Amino acid sequence: MTVRVVVADDQQLIRAGFVRLLEPEPDVEVVGEAADGRAAVELCRTARPDVVLMDIRMPVLDGIAATREVxxxxxxxxxxxxxxxxDEYVFSALEAGASGFLLKDAPPEELVRAIHVVAAGESLLAPAVTTRLVGELVAARARHRDAERQLARLTPREREVLPLLARGLSNAEIAARLHLGETTVKTHVAAVLDKLGVRDRVQAVVFAYEAGIVTPGR
Amino acid sequence: MGAGAARVSTWAVPLALVALVLVNGLLGDGDGYPEPRWVTVAVLMAASAVLVARVARPTLAALVAAWLVTGYLLLLHRDLAVQPAFEPFLVMLVAFFALGLHAPRAALPLGLAGVAVPLVVVELASLSVGRSAGETLPTLLFWGVAFVVGRLLHGLRHEASTARERAAAAEREAAAAAAAERTRIARELHDVVAHSLSVVVLHAGVERRLLDDPASSTARTLDTIERTGRSALEELRRLLGLLHESGEGGSLEPLPTLGGIEALVAPLRTAGHEVTLSVVGEPGDLVGGLALSSYRIVQEALTNVVKHAPGAPVQVRLERRADALEVAVTNGAPTRPPAAVPGAVAGAGHGLVGMRERVRLYGGRLDSGPLPDGGFRVHAVLPLAGSPTSVEPSRS
Known part of the structure; x- marks a missing residue:
């Protein structure tokens, strides 16, 4: 199956490079070039490509908006x-519906492979981007595990107090909610801060969000 | 008066007064220095000596001096009908002058009252017991004049220091603006370089891949170009990450070129400016930092026109000669008063600072200034020494 490709970039020399790379490929056909995002969207409607190579910074309509429309x-x-x-580029591109994210200076072999991978319905990120995102994910999970270890030290009552604290309730409000005396709540809060090793209530709130005990908007 | 001279006079004047009291009190004929004479001398010496503090604590020094002098008049000199010693008059002359010169505004009303009221009361009392007005009133008059002169000098000094501070602040602001502009220029030029380098790496890689023999020396050379270019790009990305202001999102617009100059003047036409755009010699073909800098110069100049000369007719001229690119933005007098925005003048400086930095980068020159007709002109010449022009790649 021949993959039909559109090349969209405002730099003529970049388009020329991609076209020259893809022309000799047996199962790839360049069906059109566009110098701005608007032209790319129009071209995709008429030329019906399988894959679009899309630059981000383009005049008239930027590549992110064009990706969304395409x-x-x-x-x-x-x-x-x-x-x-x-990161902003990576996230907005993926959010707009892009299936791949590569750098223009990626080895040509990688670019060709990306076209086939994406045409086959899969996704592909630049290795450096993948490494960075995975690194961030791993760090986030490590933070989460540490948090769980610390949470395990809380008594059941203290585990009830923490989410309420994290939603910004005062000691009096927590006491009313749990049918406890305010002094008792005060003791629990102090124990929570101590066991989590945090300085104050605000830090406890940050901890609760990072540990996923509470999520925004709930 | 220099700061050194001021420091010397701080203690020299009281010292001279102390010496005067000593000499007149102990060696004089005793007029104005009643018995016990050593007490009188001590009191007047104290009143003189306390003036050493008149710069650091003007109100306190004047108050102490005034009450010591009052004490001398009422308790030692006592006979108000007789002329007192001359030294207390001098002491108070200095004290009033210092009060005017050094006292902060807030301390003045109470300080002046505390100093002047006892003395004025005593002087008026002496008038009522037979001393002539010709002896009493000039004393009060001299003191008053000393205070007023001190106060006027205070005002002048204050103004001078405010002007100095303002000048220093403006200088700091200009330096910060120049630094910010340099960062912006650095960011844009690295951006230009990164884009050019991407083209190099892409084409080297493509040509390498298209070669039949991957072991040939051409293939190896292209591979070296590709790798070197790629690692240079990695460094550039790191550097650009540093130059980008934190929290600033990635731009979605390409860097402008001189081909976009028409779009730059369009908003001015909409805003009611009569714009003449003349482009000579295809400067739109120029690419890279010089073209970008010329674009920014026009952009800054037009921003200034909108800000300072609303409604004025504008001429934008771009001329590409064999050896240089000439950029000129000239506007006539504003047809509407400019919106009085505070800091608008500083903003103008900012724009010119940026233009100067960019012109300097390319070894060009910039003339800017007001015109006799009430307009303003910005004129830049940027030498074109082998500046890159966009070329079609060979498609062999």
């Missing part, structure tokens, strides 16, 4: 190709 209104899948792998 993925919403056509069957084409988008590989975002940029000069910078900034």
């Amino acid at each position: 993925t919403a209104s056509t069957g084409a899948r988008v590989v975002v190709l940029t000069t910078y792998d900034r």
Whole structure:
């Protein structure tokens, strides 16, 4: 099966490079080029490509907005190709529906492979981006595990107090909620702060959010 | 008067008064120095000596001096009908002058009352017991003048120091603006370089892949270009991460080129400016930092026109000659009064600071200044020494 590709980049030399790379490929066909996001969206509607190589920083309509329109209104899948792998770019590209995120200076072999991988319905991130995201995930899980270890030291009553504390309730409000005396609540709060090794109530709130005991908007 | 001279006079004046009291009190004929004479001398010496504190604690020094002098007049000199010693008059002359010169505004009303009231009461009392007005009133008049002169000098000094502070603040602001502008220029130029380098790495990699023999020397050279370029790009990304202001989102717009100059003047037309745009010699073909800097110069100049010359006709001229790119933005007098925004003038400085930095980067020159017709002109010449032009890649 031949993969139909559209190349969208405002730099003519970059487009030329991609086209020259893909032309000799036996199962890839470049069906069109676009110099801005708006033109890319129009082209995708008429040329019906399988994959779009999309730059982010483009005039008229940027690559993120163009990705959103292309993925919403056509069957084409988008590989975002940029000069910078900034987190904002990665997240907004994926959020807009991109299936791949690569740097323009990636080895040509990787670019060709990305086109086939994405055309086959899978996703692909630049190795550096993947490493960074996985690293962040691992760190977050480690934080979570530490938090669980500390939470295990709390008594059942203290475990009831913490989420209420994290929602910003005062000692008096917590006492009313749990049908306890305010002095008792005060003792529990002090024990919670001590066992979690946090300085004050605000730090306890941060801990509770990081540990996933409470989530925003609940 | 220098600071050193001021420091010397701080203790020299009281010292001279102390010496005067000593000499007149102990060696003089005793007029104004009633018995017990050593007590009188001691009191007047104390009143003189306390003036050493007149700079650091002006109100307190004047108060102590005034009450010592009052004590001398009422308790030692006693006979108010007779002329007292001359030294207390001098002491109070200095005290009033210092009070005016050094006392903070808030301490003045109470301080002045505490100092002047006892003395004025005593002087008026002496008038009622037979001393002539010709002897009493000039004393009060001199004291008053000393205070007023001190106060006027205080005002002048205060103004001078405020002006100095303001100048220093403006200088700091300009330096900060220049630094911020330099960071911005650095960011943009690294951005330009990163994009160019991406093109190099991409094309080297593509050509390498298209070669039949991956072991050929051409393939190895292309591989070296590709790898070197890629690692340079990694360093550039790190550097750009540093230059980006924290929390600033990634831009979604490409860096502007001179081809976009038409779009730059469009908002001015909408805002009611009559804009003449003349572009000579295809400067739109220029790429890279110089083209970007020229664009920014026009942009800053137009921002200043909108800010300071609302409604004024504007001429934008871009001329690409063989050796230089010339940029000129000239506006006529404003047709509406500029919106009085505080800091608007500083903003103008900011723009010019940025233009100067950019022109300097390319070894060009910038003239800017008001015109006789009430307008303003910004004129920059940027030398084009082998500046890159966008080229079509060879498609062999």
